[in-house]
Amino acid sequence: MTRCNPYGYATDAGPKHLMGGFYGPEYAGDQTVLKDGIHGPAICTEAAVARMRMVCEIGHTGPIMDLCARHVRELTARMSDTCTRCVWPDQARGVNDAMDRVMKQMADARDRQDAVTLRTLGARLDDLRHEMDGLRDRGVIRKVPLRLVEVS
Numbered sequence: 001m002t003r004c005n006p007y008g009y010a011t012d013a014g015p016k017h018l019m020g021g022f023y024g025p026e027y028a029g030d031q032t033v034l035k036d037g038i039h040g041p042a043i044c045t046e047a048a049v050a051r052m053r054m055v056c057e058i059g060h061t062g063p064i065m066d067l068c069a070r071h072v073r074e075l076t077a078r079m080s081d082t083c084t085r086c087v088w089p090d091q092a093r094g095v096n097d098a099m100d101r102v103m104k105q106m107a108d109a110r111d112r113q114d115a116v117t118l119r120t121l122g123a124r125l126d127d128l129r130h131e132m133d134g135l136r137d138r139g140v141i142r143k144v145p146l147r148l149v150e151v152s
């Protein structure tokens with residue numbers, strides 16, 4: 001029998017391919033967190049009943065997943081979610097990376113109790129947030145719903 005593998009862990013993939021490659025490890029929640037608090041392998045113990053994959057309307061697909069009935073239901077319930085590849089075009093990724101960098105620098109500045117730098121960085125972060133909103137307003141960041149489709 002094939003075991004249910006909703007997270008792609010046993011494949012080449014790892015957390016990067018969580019939920020068919022459309023979700024980061026932060027979406028796994030407690031399902032992938034071991035007792036020690038470190039992300040562990042999220043392996044479902046049920047037998048798979050279906051081969052399915054996530055597809056967005058412009059044709060992005062995730063890897064094929066073998067799923068048990070419960071995970072088919074669970075992933076179907078997430079249909080309101082959006083294709084992260086459509087949501088994260090390169091442009092948005094660049095802004096997001098910049099935000100990450102600024103936030104890291106802010107943490108450092110906080111450690112040093114450097115209020116001046118912190119304020120400057122805070123303003124920069126606001127700018128980046130606005131830039132991100134702008135991308136959303138202009139439709140560069142698109143929210144494209146995903147469908148879970150059966151693969152034969």
Ligand SMILES: [Zn+2]
Nearest residue numbers: 004044068071
């Ligand atoms: Zn399962």
Ligand SMILES: [Zn+2]
Nearest residue numbers: 056060083086
């Ligand atoms: Zn897409």
